[in-house]
Amino acid sequence: SVPDIVKQILAEHQQANPVFARVQTLEFKTGPASPRSYCLQYRESDYDFIVRLLHEEGYAWRFDHVDGDTPQVQLVAFDDPYSLPPASVERVRFHRSDATEAEDGLTEWNAQRQIVPAAVALASFDYQPVQTQHSGDDSRIDQGQNGKALQSSLHDYDPQSLYYAGDADQLSRYAQLRQQAHDLNAKQFSGGGSVRGLAAGQWFRLDEHPAHDGDSSEQREFVVTRQTLSARNNLPADLKAFQDGKEAQPFRADFDAQRRGVPLTPAYAHTELAKPKSRGVQTATVVGPQGEEVHTDQHGRIKVQFHWQRPDEHPSIGAGMDDKSSCWLRVVMPSAGAGWGHQFI
Incomplete structure:
Protein backbone atom coordinates (compact mmCIF):
# COMPACT_ATOMS: atom_id res chain seq x y z
CA SER A 1 0.00 0.00 0.00
CA TYR A 82 -11.48 16.76 11.15
CA SER A 83 -8.32 15.04 12.39
CA LEU A 84 -6.37 18.32 12.27
CA PRO A 85 -5.44 19.94 15.60
CA PRO A 86 -6.50 23.43 16.69
CA ALA A 87 -4.01 26.28 16.48
CA SER A 88 -2.33 27.55 19.64
CA VAL A 89 -4.52 30.63 19.18
CA GLU A 90 -7.83 28.88 18.65
CA ARG A 91 -9.90 32.07 18.29
CA VAL A 92 -8.72 34.93 16.09
CA ARG A 93 -10.41 38.31 15.97
CA PHE A 94 -10.76 40.48 12.88
CA HIS A 95 -10.24 44.23 13.32
CA ARG A 96 -9.50 47.36 11.32
CA SER A 97 -5.87 47.90 10.39
CA ASP A 98 -5.85 51.38 11.90
CA ALA A 99 -7.05 50.23 15.30
CA THR A 100 -4.76 49.73 18.28
CA GLU A 101 -5.26 46.26 19.72
CA ALA A 102 -4.04 44.50 22.83
CA GLU A 103 -3.70 41.13 21.08
CA ASP A 104 -2.83 39.68 17.69
CA GLY A 105 -5.52 39.65 15.04
CA LEU A 106 -6.38 39.70 11.36
CA THR A 107 -6.59 42.91 9.37
CA GLU A 108 -7.32 41.27 6.01
CA TRP A 109 -9.84 38.56 5.12
CA ASN A 110 -11.05 37.69 1.64
CA ALA A 111 -13.06 34.97 -0.07
CA GLN A 112 -12.47 33.84 -3.65
CA ARG A 113 -14.70 31.70 -5.86
CA GLN A 114 -14.05 30.09 -9.22
CA ILE A 115 -15.97 27.83 -11.55
CA VAL A 116 -14.93 24.16 -11.45
CA PRO A 117 -16.12 21.08 -13.34
CA ALA A 118 -19.55 19.96 -12.20
CA ALA A 119 -18.68 16.30 -12.71
CA VAL A 120 -15.78 13.92 -13.23
CA ALA A 121 -15.88 10.81 -15.44
CA LEU A 122 -13.13 8.18 -15.63
CA ALA A 123 -12.77 5.14 -17.88
CA SER A 124 -10.31 2.26 -17.83
CA PHE A 125 -10.14 -0.90 -19.95
CA ASP A 126 -9.41 -4.30 -18.45
CA TYR A 127 -8.88 -7.20 -20.85
CA GLN A 128 -9.75 -9.97 -18.37
CA PRO A 129 -13.46 -9.08 -18.11
CA VAL A 130 -13.01 -7.59 -21.62
CA GLN A 131 -14.83 -4.39 -20.88
CA THR A 132 -14.28 -0.73 -20.21
CA GLN A 133 -15.06 0.31 -16.65
CA HIS A 134 -16.72 3.68 -16.19
CA SER A 135 -17.20 5.74 -13.06
CA GLY A 136 -17.90 9.34 -12.13
CA ASP A 137 -18.64 11.79 -9.37
CA ASP A 138 -20.51 15.11 -9.04
CA SER A 139 -19.54 18.36 -7.36
CA ARG A 140 -20.83 18.85 -3.83
CA ILE A 141 -20.10 22.58 -3.62
CA ASP A 142 -22.97 25.08 -3.56
CA GLN A 143 -22.03 27.72 -6.11
CA GLY A 144 -25.40 29.47 -6.03
CA GLN A 145 -28.02 29.32 -8.75
CA ASN A 146 -25.99 31.17 -11.38
CA GLY A 147 -22.72 29.45 -10.53
CA LYS A 148 -24.34 26.04 -10.63
CA ALA A 149 -25.89 26.79 -14.02
CA LEU A 150 -22.59 28.14 -15.36
CA GLN A 151 -20.55 25.07 -14.45
CA SER A 152 -23.27 22.53 -15.27
CA SER A 153 -21.83 21.90 -18.75
CA LEU A 154 -18.21 21.59 -17.57
CA HIS A 155 -17.14 17.95 -17.20
CA ASP A 156 -13.70 16.48 -16.56
CA TYR A 157 -13.66 13.32 -18.70
CA ASP A 158 -10.30 11.57 -18.63
CA PRO A 159 -9.89 8.03 -20.03
CA GLN A 160 -7.10 6.33 -18.11
CA SER A 161 -4.50 3.73 -19.00
CA LEU A 162 -5.20 0.02 -18.82
CA TYR A 163 -5.97 -1.41 -15.37
CA TYR A 164 -6.06 2.05 -13.79
CA ALA A 165 -8.12 0.62 -10.93
CA GLY A 166 -8.40 -2.84 -9.47
CA ASP A 167 -12.20 -2.86 -9.58
CA ALA A 168 -15.23 -0.61 -10.02
CA ASP A 169 -15.16 0.52 -6.38
CA GLN A 170 -11.57 1.70 -6.65
CA LEU A 171 -12.30 3.54 -9.89
CA SER A 172 -15.23 5.27 -8.17
CA ARG A 173 -12.94 6.31 -5.33
CA TYR A 174 -10.42 7.83 -7.76
CA ALA A 175 -13.26 9.74 -9.47
CA GLN A 176 -14.40 11.05 -6.10
CA LEU A 177 -10.87 12.15 -5.19
CA ARG A 178 -10.53 14.04 -8.45
CA GLN A 179 -13.85 15.82 -7.95
CA GLN A 180 -12.88 16.71 -4.38
CA ALA A 181 -9.67 18.26 -5.69
CA HIS A 182 -11.75 20.39 -8.09
CA ASP A 183 -14.19 21.35 -5.33
CA LEU A 184 -11.30 22.48 -3.14
CA ASN A 185 -10.66 25.29 -5.64
CA ALA A 186 -14.31 26.34 -5.89
CA LYS A 187 -14.14 28.55 -2.81
CA GLN A 188 -11.07 29.56 -0.85
CA PHE A 189 -10.20 32.14 1.76
CA SER A 190 -7.11 34.22 2.44
CA GLY A 191 -6.12 36.37 5.37
CA GLY A 192 -3.33 38.41 6.82
CA GLY A 193 -2.31 40.23 9.95
CA SER A 194 -0.08 40.12 12.99
CA VAL A 195 -1.41 36.84 14.38
CA ARG A 196 1.49 34.60 15.44
CA GLY A 197 -0.28 31.50 16.69
CA LEU A 198 -1.32 29.94 13.38
CA ALA A 199 0.39 27.18 11.42
CA ALA A 200 -0.40 25.28 8.24
CA GLY A 201 -2.44 22.19 9.02
CA GLN A 202 -4.19 23.71 12.05
CA TRP A 203 -7.64 25.27 12.42
CA PHE A 204 -8.93 28.42 14.11
CA ARG A 205 -12.23 30.19 14.65
CA LEU A 206 -12.75 33.65 13.15
CA ASP A 207 -14.55 36.20 15.34
CA GLU A 208 -16.12 39.59 14.64
CA HIS A 209 -15.90 39.62 10.87
CA PRO A 210 -19.01 41.28 9.37
CA ALA A 211 -19.27 38.78 6.50
CA HIS A 212 -19.61 35.91 8.98
CA ASP A 213 -21.79 37.51 11.65
CA GLY A 214 -24.71 35.25 10.75
CA ASP A 215 -22.65 32.06 10.51
CA SER A 216 -22.67 29.39 13.17
CA SER A 217 -19.50 28.77 15.17
CA GLU A 218 -18.76 25.71 13.00
CA GLN A 219 -19.05 27.80 9.82
CA ARG A 220 -16.46 30.20 11.25
CA GLU A 221 -13.84 27.47 11.70
CA PHE A 222 -11.07 27.52 9.08
CA VAL A 223 -8.00 25.40 8.35
CA VAL A 224 -4.75 27.10 7.34
CA THR A 225 -3.58 25.42 4.13
CA ARG A 226 -0.60 27.66 3.32
CA GLN A 227 1.24 30.31 5.30
CA THR A 228 3.95 32.88 4.61
CA LEU A 229 5.67 34.66 7.50
CA SER A 230 7.51 37.99 7.16
CA ALA A 231 9.65 39.37 10.00
CA ARG A 232 12.27 42.10 10.23
CA ASN A 233 14.13 44.21 12.72
CA ASN A 234 11.82 46.78 14.24
CA LEU A 235 14.55 49.45 14.02
CA PRO A 236 15.17 50.14 10.32
CA ALA A 237 18.64 51.27 9.33
CA ASP A 238 17.22 54.32 7.58
CA LEU A 239 14.42 55.77 9.69
CA LYS A 240 13.47 58.16 6.90
CA ALA A 241 12.67 55.19 4.68
CA PHE A 242 10.25 53.83 7.26
CA GLN A 243 6.90 53.51 5.52
CA ASP A 244 3.33 52.98 6.55
CA GLY A 245 1.33 49.87 5.73
CA LYS A 246 2.57 46.32 5.45
CA GLU A 247 6.24 47.30 5.28
CA ALA A 248 5.93 49.07 8.64
CA GLN A 249 4.97 45.88 10.45
CA PRO A 250 7.84 44.02 12.13
CA PHE A 251 5.87 40.77 11.78
CA ARG A 252 3.15 39.67 9.41
CA ALA A 253 1.46 36.39 8.55
CA ASP A 254 -0.33 35.84 5.23
CA PHE A 255 -2.17 32.58 4.65
CA ASP A 256 -4.72 30.66 2.61
CA ALA A 257 -7.53 28.83 4.37
CA GLN A 258 -10.40 26.46 3.79
CA ARG A 259 -13.51 25.83 5.86
CA ARG A 260 -12.92 23.09 8.39
CA GLY A 261 -14.45 19.82 7.23
CA VAL A 262 -13.92 20.38 3.50
CA PRO A 263 -11.77 17.49 2.18
CA LEU A 264 -8.25 18.79 1.56
CA THR A 265 -7.71 16.47 -1.39
CA PRO A 266 -4.62 17.53 -3.37
CA ALA A 267 -4.81 17.88 -7.14
CA TYR A 268 -2.97 15.19 -9.07
CA ALA A 269 -4.22 14.82 -12.64
CA HIS A 270 -2.91 17.30 -15.23
CA THR A 271 -0.26 18.67 -12.84
CA GLU A 272 3.53 18.49 -12.76
CA LEU A 273 3.12 15.84 -10.05
CA ALA A 274 1.45 13.37 -12.41
CA LYS A 275 3.12 10.07 -13.24
CA PRO A 276 6.23 10.50 -15.47
CA LYS A 277 5.93 9.38 -19.07
CA SER A 278 8.34 7.11 -20.92
CA ARG A 279 10.65 8.75 -23.45
CA GLY A 280 10.22 6.19 -26.18
CA VAL A 281 10.57 2.41 -26.31
CA GLN A 282 11.91 0.68 -23.19
CA THR A 283 14.29 -2.28 -23.36
CA ALA A 284 14.34 -5.06 -20.78
CA THR A 285 15.47 -8.60 -20.09
CA VAL A 286 12.92 -11.39 -19.67
CA VAL A 287 13.34 -12.85 -16.18
CA GLY A 288 11.92 -15.56 -13.96
CA PRO A 289 12.71 -17.66 -10.88
CA GLN A 290 16.20 -19.11 -10.67
CA GLY A 291 16.47 -22.40 -12.54
CA GLU A 292 13.35 -21.99 -14.68
CA GLU A 293 13.84 -21.74 -18.44
CA VAL A 294 10.25 -20.65 -19.12
CA HIS A 295 8.16 -18.56 -16.74
CA THR A 296 4.72 -17.50 -17.97
CA ASP A 297 1.17 -17.55 -16.65
CA GLN A 298 -2.03 -18.92 -18.19
CA HIS A 299 -2.30 -15.85 -20.43
CA GLY A 300 1.23 -16.19 -21.81
CA ARG A 301 2.40 -13.11 -19.92
CA ILE A 302 6.04 -12.65 -18.93
CA LYS A 303 8.06 -10.75 -16.35
CA VAL A 304 10.99 -8.48 -17.18
CA GLN A 305 13.65 -6.33 -15.58
CA PHE A 306 14.20 -2.97 -17.24
CA HIS A 307 17.82 -2.12 -17.92
CA TRP A 308 17.61 1.07 -15.87
CA GLN A 309 16.48 -0.72 -12.70
CA ARG A 310 19.18 -0.56 -10.01
CA PRO A 311 20.03 -3.94 -8.46
CA ASP A 312 21.57 -2.28 -5.38
CA GLU A 313 18.17 -0.80 -4.46
CA HIS A 314 15.62 -3.32 -3.17
CA PRO A 315 17.44 -6.38 -4.56
CA SER A 316 14.92 -8.72 -2.92
CA ILE A 317 11.78 -6.90 -4.04
CA GLY A 318 12.34 -5.33 -7.41
CA ALA A 319 15.67 -5.64 -9.22
CA GLY A 320 17.09 -9.12 -8.61
CA MET A 321 16.73 -10.48 -12.14
CA ASP A 322 13.97 -12.81 -10.93
CA ASP A 323 10.18 -13.09 -10.86
CA LYS A 324 9.93 -10.12 -8.46
CA SER A 325 11.41 -7.65 -10.95
CA SER A 326 8.06 -6.65 -12.48
CA CYS A 327 4.39 -7.43 -12.70
CA TRP A 328 3.03 -9.75 -15.40
CA LEU A 329 3.27 -8.10 -18.84
CA ARG A 330 1.18 -8.98 -21.87
CA VAL A 331 3.07 -9.88 -25.05
CA VAL A 332 2.06 -8.83 -28.55
CA MET A 333 1.58 -11.86 -30.80
CA PRO A 334 1.71 -11.98 -34.65
CA SER A 335 -1.95 -12.87 -34.98
CA ALA A 336 -4.99 -13.08 -32.75
CA GLY A 337 -8.75 -13.17 -33.13
CA ALA A 338 -12.02 -14.23 -31.57
CA GLY A 339 -11.21 -17.75 -30.45
CA TRP A 340 -8.14 -18.24 -32.65
CA GLY A 341 -4.50 -17.19 -32.87
CA HIS A 342 -1.14 -18.41 -31.60
CA GLN A 343 1.50 -17.52 -29.06
CA PHE A 344 5.06 -18.54 -28.25
CA ILE A 345 6.41 -19.24 -24.78
Whole structure:
Protein backbone atom coordinates (compact mmCIF):
# COMPACT_ATOMS: atom_id res chain seq x y z
CA SER A 1 0.00 0.00 0.00
CA VAL A 2 1.04 3.63 -0.31
CA PRO A 3 1.66 4.04 3.46
CA ASP A 4 3.89 0.94 3.40
CA ILE A 5 5.87 2.23 0.41
CA VAL A 6 6.40 5.69 1.92
CA LYS A 7 7.45 4.20 5.27
CA GLN A 8 9.92 1.91 3.49
CA ILE A 9 11.55 4.80 1.61
CA LEU A 10 11.83 6.93 4.74
CA ALA A 11 13.22 3.98 6.73
CA GLU A 12 15.96 3.51 4.12
CA HIS A 13 17.00 7.16 4.44
CA GLN A 14 16.93 6.90 8.24
CA GLN A 15 19.10 3.79 8.13
CA ALA A 16 21.64 5.43 5.83
CA ASN A 17 21.68 8.81 7.60
CA PRO A 18 21.70 8.86 11.44
CA VAL A 19 21.26 12.64 11.55
CA PHE A 20 18.17 12.43 9.38
CA ALA A 21 16.85 9.59 11.55
CA ARG A 22 17.06 11.77 14.66
CA VAL A 23 15.20 14.74 13.23
CA GLN A 24 12.61 13.34 10.79
CA THR A 25 9.73 10.99 11.63
CA LEU A 26 6.54 9.92 9.89
CA GLU A 27 2.95 9.17 10.87
CA PHE A 28 -0.07 8.15 8.80
CA LYS A 29 -3.49 9.15 10.11
CA THR A 30 -5.44 7.61 7.26
CA GLY A 31 -8.07 4.97 6.73
CA PRO A 32 -7.37 1.44 5.45
CA ALA A 33 -5.28 1.46 2.27
CA SER A 34 -5.53 -1.13 -0.50
CA PRO A 35 -2.29 -2.86 -1.51
CA ARG A 36 -0.90 -2.16 -4.96
CA SER A 37 -0.17 -5.08 -7.25
CA TYR A 38 2.78 -3.18 -8.71
CA CYS A 39 4.37 0.22 -8.08
CA LEU A 40 7.35 1.69 -9.91
CA GLN A 41 9.55 4.73 -9.34
CA TYR A 42 10.75 6.09 -12.68
CA ARG A 43 12.62 9.32 -13.50
CA GLU A 44 11.64 10.97 -10.23
CA SER A 45 13.39 11.72 -6.96
CA ASP A 46 12.32 10.05 -3.73
CA TYR A 47 10.55 13.29 -2.79
CA ASP A 48 8.67 13.50 -6.08
CA PHE A 49 7.79 9.81 -5.86
CA ILE A 50 6.41 10.15 -2.32
CA VAL A 51 4.43 13.28 -3.19
CA ARG A 52 2.99 11.58 -6.28
CA LEU A 53 1.84 8.56 -4.30
CA LEU A 54 0.27 10.72 -1.60
CA HIS A 55 -1.57 12.76 -4.22
CA GLU A 56 -2.73 9.67 -6.10
CA GLU A 57 -4.39 8.34 -2.94
CA GLY A 58 -5.84 11.71 -1.91
CA TYR A 59 -3.63 12.12 1.17
CA ALA A 60 -2.80 15.62 2.36
CA TRP A 61 -0.02 16.21 4.86
CA ARG A 62 1.28 18.64 7.44
CA PHE A 63 4.40 19.03 9.58
CA ASP A 64 4.48 18.79 13.37
CA HIS A 65 7.46 20.30 15.18
CA VAL A 66 8.08 18.08 18.20
CA ASP A 67 9.76 19.68 21.21
CA GLY A 68 12.46 17.85 23.12
CA ASP A 69 16.19 17.57 23.70
CA THR A 70 16.54 16.78 20.00
CA PRO A 71 14.04 18.79 17.93
CA GLN A 72 12.11 16.65 15.48
CA VAL A 73 9.91 17.32 12.49
CA GLN A 74 7.13 14.81 11.96
CA LEU A 75 5.43 14.43 8.59
CA VAL A 76 1.77 13.60 9.24
CA ALA A 77 -0.28 12.31 6.28
CA PHE A 78 -4.06 12.41 6.70
CA ASP A 79 -7.31 12.02 4.78
CA ASP A 80 -9.81 13.23 7.41
CA PRO A 81 -10.00 17.05 7.66
CA TYR A 82 -11.48 16.76 11.15
CA SER A 83 -8.32 15.04 12.39
CA LEU A 84 -6.37 18.32 12.27
CA PRO A 85 -5.44 19.94 15.60
CA PRO A 86 -6.50 23.43 16.69
CA ALA A 87 -4.01 26.28 16.48
CA SER A 88 -2.33 27.55 19.64
CA VAL A 89 -4.52 30.63 19.18
CA GLU A 90 -7.83 28.88 18.65
CA ARG A 91 -9.90 32.07 18.29
CA VAL A 92 -8.72 34.93 16.09
CA ARG A 93 -10.41 38.31 15.97
CA PHE A 94 -10.76 40.48 12.88
CA HIS A 95 -10.24 44.23 13.32
CA ARG A 96 -9.50 47.36 11.32
CA SER A 97 -5.87 47.90 10.39
CA ASP A 98 -5.85 51.38 11.90
CA ALA A 99 -7.05 50.23 15.30
CA THR A 100 -4.76 49.73 18.28
CA GLU A 101 -5.26 46.26 19.72
CA ALA A 102 -4.04 44.50 22.83
CA GLU A 103 -3.70 41.13 21.08
CA ASP A 104 -2.83 39.68 17.69
CA GLY A 105 -5.52 39.65 15.04
CA LEU A 106 -6.38 39.70 11.36
CA THR A 107 -6.59 42.91 9.37
CA GLU A 108 -7.32 41.27 6.01
CA TRP A 109 -9.84 38.56 5.12
CA ASN A 110 -11.05 37.69 1.64
CA ALA A 111 -13.06 34.97 -0.07
CA GLN A 112 -12.47 33.84 -3.65
CA ARG A 113 -14.70 31.70 -5.86
CA GLN A 114 -14.05 30.09 -9.22
CA ILE A 115 -15.97 27.83 -11.55
CA VAL A 116 -14.93 24.16 -11.45
CA PRO A 117 -16.12 21.08 -13.34
CA ALA A 118 -19.55 19.96 -12.20
CA ALA A 119 -18.68 16.30 -12.71
CA VAL A 120 -15.78 13.92 -13.23
CA ALA A 121 -15.88 10.81 -15.44
CA LEU A 122 -13.13 8.18 -15.63
CA ALA A 123 -12.77 5.14 -17.88
CA SER A 124 -10.31 2.26 -17.83
CA PHE A 125 -10.14 -0.90 -19.95
CA ASP A 126 -9.41 -4.30 -18.45
CA TYR A 127 -8.88 -7.20 -20.85
CA GLN A 128 -9.75 -9.97 -18.37
CA PRO A 129 -13.46 -9.08 -18.11
CA VAL A 130 -13.01 -7.59 -21.62
CA GLN A 131 -14.83 -4.39 -20.88
CA THR A 132 -14.28 -0.73 -20.21
CA GLN A 133 -15.06 0.31 -16.65
CA HIS A 134 -16.72 3.68 -16.19
CA SER A 135 -17.20 5.74 -13.06
CA GLY A 136 -17.90 9.34 -12.13
CA ASP A 137 -18.64 11.79 -9.37
CA ASP A 138 -20.51 15.11 -9.04
CA SER A 139 -19.54 18.36 -7.36
CA ARG A 140 -20.83 18.85 -3.83
CA ILE A 141 -20.10 22.58 -3.62
CA ASP A 142 -22.97 25.08 -3.56
CA GLN A 143 -22.03 27.72 -6.11
CA GLY A 144 -25.40 29.47 -6.03
CA GLN A 145 -28.02 29.32 -8.75
CA ASN A 146 -25.99 31.17 -11.38
CA GLY A 147 -22.72 29.45 -10.53
CA LYS A 148 -24.34 26.04 -10.63
CA ALA A 149 -25.89 26.79 -14.02
CA LEU A 150 -22.59 28.14 -15.36
CA GLN A 151 -20.55 25.07 -14.45
CA SER A 152 -23.27 22.53 -15.27
CA SER A 153 -21.83 21.90 -18.75
CA LEU A 154 -18.21 21.59 -17.57
CA HIS A 155 -17.14 17.95 -17.20
CA ASP A 156 -13.70 16.48 -16.56
CA TYR A 157 -13.66 13.32 -18.70
CA ASP A 158 -10.30 11.57 -18.63
CA PRO A 159 -9.89 8.03 -20.03
CA GLN A 160 -7.10 6.33 -18.11
CA SER A 161 -4.50 3.73 -19.00
CA LEU A 162 -5.20 0.02 -18.82
CA TYR A 163 -5.97 -1.41 -15.37
CA TYR A 164 -6.06 2.05 -13.79
CA ALA A 165 -8.12 0.62 -10.93
CA GLY A 166 -8.40 -2.84 -9.47
CA ASP A 167 -12.20 -2.86 -9.58
CA ALA A 168 -15.23 -0.61 -10.02
CA ASP A 169 -15.16 0.52 -6.38
CA GLN A 170 -11.57 1.70 -6.65
CA LEU A 171 -12.30 3.54 -9.89
CA SER A 172 -15.23 5.27 -8.17
CA ARG A 173 -12.94 6.31 -5.33
CA TYR A 174 -10.42 7.83 -7.76
CA ALA A 175 -13.26 9.74 -9.47
CA GLN A 176 -14.40 11.05 -6.10
CA LEU A 177 -10.87 12.15 -5.19
CA ARG A 178 -10.53 14.04 -8.45
CA GLN A 179 -13.85 15.82 -7.95
CA GLN A 180 -12.88 16.71 -4.38
CA ALA A 181 -9.67 18.26 -5.69
CA HIS A 182 -11.75 20.39 -8.09
CA ASP A 183 -14.19 21.35 -5.33
CA LEU A 184 -11.30 22.48 -3.14
CA ASN A 185 -10.66 25.29 -5.64
CA ALA A 186 -14.31 26.34 -5.89
CA LYS A 187 -14.14 28.55 -2.81
CA GLN A 188 -11.07 29.56 -0.85
CA PHE A 189 -10.20 32.14 1.76
CA SER A 190 -7.11 34.22 2.44
CA GLY A 191 -6.12 36.37 5.37
CA GLY A 192 -3.33 38.41 6.82
CA GLY A 193 -2.31 40.23 9.95
CA SER A 194 -0.08 40.12 12.99
CA VAL A 195 -1.41 36.84 14.38
CA ARG A 196 1.49 34.60 15.44
CA GLY A 197 -0.28 31.50 16.69
CA LEU A 198 -1.32 29.94 13.38
CA ALA A 199 0.39 27.18 11.42
CA ALA A 200 -0.40 25.28 8.24
CA GLY A 201 -2.44 22.19 9.02
CA GLN A 202 -4.19 23.71 12.05
CA TRP A 203 -7.64 25.27 12.42
CA PHE A 204 -8.93 28.42 14.11
CA ARG A 205 -12.23 30.19 14.65
CA LEU A 206 -12.75 33.65 13.15
CA ASP A 207 -14.55 36.20 15.34
CA GLU A 208 -16.12 39.59 14.64
CA HIS A 209 -15.90 39.62 10.87
CA PRO A 210 -19.01 41.28 9.37
CA ALA A 211 -19.27 38.78 6.50
CA HIS A 212 -19.61 35.91 8.98
CA ASP A 213 -21.79 37.51 11.65
CA GLY A 214 -24.71 35.25 10.75
CA ASP A 215 -22.65 32.06 10.51
CA SER A 216 -22.67 29.39 13.17
CA SER A 217 -19.50 28.77 15.17
CA GLU A 218 -18.76 25.71 13.00
CA GLN A 219 -19.05 27.80 9.82
CA ARG A 220 -16.46 30.20 11.25
CA GLU A 221 -13.84 27.47 11.70
CA PHE A 222 -11.07 27.52 9.08
CA VAL A 223 -8.00 25.40 8.35
CA VAL A 224 -4.75 27.10 7.34
CA THR A 225 -3.58 25.42 4.13
CA ARG A 226 -0.60 27.66 3.32
CA GLN A 227 1.24 30.31 5.30
CA THR A 228 3.95 32.88 4.61
CA LEU A 229 5.67 34.66 7.50
CA SER A 230 7.51 37.99 7.16
CA ALA A 231 9.65 39.37 10.00
CA ARG A 232 12.27 42.10 10.23
CA ASN A 233 14.13 44.21 12.72
CA ASN A 234 11.82 46.78 14.24
CA LEU A 235 14.55 49.45 14.02
CA PRO A 236 15.17 50.14 10.32
CA ALA A 237 18.64 51.27 9.33
CA ASP A 238 17.22 54.32 7.58
CA LEU A 239 14.42 55.77 9.69
CA LYS A 240 13.47 58.16 6.90
CA ALA A 241 12.67 55.19 4.68
CA PHE A 242 10.25 53.83 7.26
CA GLN A 243 6.90 53.51 5.52
CA ASP A 244 3.33 52.98 6.55
CA GLY A 245 1.33 49.87 5.73
CA LYS A 246 2.57 46.32 5.45
CA GLU A 247 6.24 47.30 5.28
CA ALA A 248 5.93 49.07 8.64
CA GLN A 249 4.97 45.88 10.45
CA PRO A 250 7.84 44.02 12.13
CA PHE A 251 5.87 40.77 11.78
CA ARG A 252 3.15 39.67 9.41
CA ALA A 253 1.46 36.39 8.55
CA ASP A 254 -0.33 35.84 5.23
CA PHE A 255 -2.17 32.58 4.65
CA ASP A 256 -4.72 30.66 2.61
CA ALA A 257 -7.53 28.83 4.37
CA GLN A 258 -10.40 26.46 3.79
CA ARG A 259 -13.51 25.83 5.86
CA ARG A 260 -12.92 23.09 8.39
CA GLY A 261 -14.45 19.82 7.23
CA VAL A 262 -13.92 20.38 3.50
CA PRO A 263 -11.77 17.49 2.18
CA LEU A 264 -8.25 18.79 1.56
CA THR A 265 -7.71 16.47 -1.39
CA PRO A 266 -4.62 17.53 -3.37
CA ALA A 267 -4.81 17.88 -7.14
CA TYR A 268 -2.97 15.19 -9.07
CA ALA A 269 -4.22 14.82 -12.64
CA HIS A 270 -2.91 17.30 -15.23
CA THR A 271 -0.26 18.67 -12.84
CA GLU A 272 3.53 18.49 -12.76
CA LEU A 273 3.12 15.84 -10.05
CA ALA A 274 1.45 13.37 -12.41
CA LYS A 275 3.12 10.07 -13.24
CA PRO A 276 6.23 10.50 -15.47
CA LYS A 277 5.93 9.38 -19.07
CA SER A 278 8.34 7.11 -20.92
CA ARG A 279 10.65 8.75 -23.45
CA GLY A 280 10.22 6.19 -26.18
CA VAL A 281 10.57 2.41 -26.31
CA GLN A 282 11.91 0.68 -23.19
CA THR A 283 14.29 -2.28 -23.36
CA ALA A 284 14.34 -5.06 -20.78
CA THR A 285 15.47 -8.60 -20.09
CA VAL A 286 12.92 -11.39 -19.67
CA VAL A 287 13.34 -12.85 -16.18
CA GLY A 288 11.92 -15.56 -13.96
CA PRO A 289 12.71 -17.66 -10.88
CA GLN A 290 16.20 -19.11 -10.67
CA GLY A 291 16.47 -22.40 -12.54
CA GLU A 292 13.35 -21.99 -14.68
CA GLU A 293 13.84 -21.74 -18.44
CA VAL A 294 10.25 -20.65 -19.12
CA HIS A 295 8.16 -18.56 -16.74
CA THR A 296 4.72 -17.50 -17.97
CA ASP A 297 1.17 -17.55 -16.65
CA GLN A 298 -2.03 -18.92 -18.19
CA HIS A 299 -2.30 -15.85 -20.43
CA GLY A 300 1.23 -16.19 -21.81
CA ARG A 301 2.40 -13.11 -19.92
CA ILE A 302 6.04 -12.65 -18.93
CA LYS A 303 8.06 -10.75 -16.35
CA VAL A 304 10.99 -8.48 -17.18
CA GLN A 305 13.65 -6.33 -15.58
CA PHE A 306 14.20 -2.97 -17.24
CA HIS A 307 17.82 -2.12 -17.92
CA TRP A 308 17.61 1.07 -15.87
CA GLN A 309 16.48 -0.72 -12.70
CA ARG A 310 19.18 -0.56 -10.01
CA PRO A 311 20.03 -3.94 -8.46
CA ASP A 312 21.57 -2.28 -5.38
CA GLU A 313 18.17 -0.80 -4.46
CA HIS A 314 15.62 -3.32 -3.17
CA PRO A 315 17.44 -6.38 -4.56
CA SER A 316 14.92 -8.72 -2.92
CA ILE A 317 11.78 -6.90 -4.04
CA GLY A 318 12.34 -5.33 -7.41
CA ALA A 319 15.67 -5.64 -9.22
CA GLY A 320 17.09 -9.12 -8.61
CA MET A 321 16.73 -10.48 -12.14
CA ASP A 322 13.97 -12.81 -10.93
CA ASP A 323 10.18 -13.09 -10.86
CA LYS A 324 9.93 -10.12 -8.46
CA SER A 325 11.41 -7.65 -10.95
CA SER A 326 8.06 -6.65 -12.48
CA CYS A 327 4.39 -7.43 -12.70
CA TRP A 328 3.03 -9.75 -15.40
CA LEU A 329 3.27 -8.10 -18.84
CA ARG A 330 1.18 -8.98 -21.87
CA VAL A 331 3.07 -9.88 -25.05
CA VAL A 332 2.06 -8.83 -28.55
CA MET A 333 1.58 -11.86 -30.80
CA PRO A 334 1.71 -11.98 -34.65
CA SER A 335 -1.95 -12.87 -34.98
CA ALA A 336 -4.99 -13.08 -32.75
CA GLY A 337 -8.75 -13.17 -33.13
CA ALA A 338 -12.02 -14.23 -31.57
CA GLY A 339 -11.21 -17.75 -30.45
CA TRP A 340 -8.14 -18.24 -32.65
CA GLY A 341 -4.50 -17.19 -32.87
CA HIS A 342 -1.14 -18.41 -31.60
CA GLN A 343 1.50 -17.52 -29.06
CA PHE A 344 5.06 -18.54 -28.25
CA ILE A 345 6.41 -19.24 -24.78
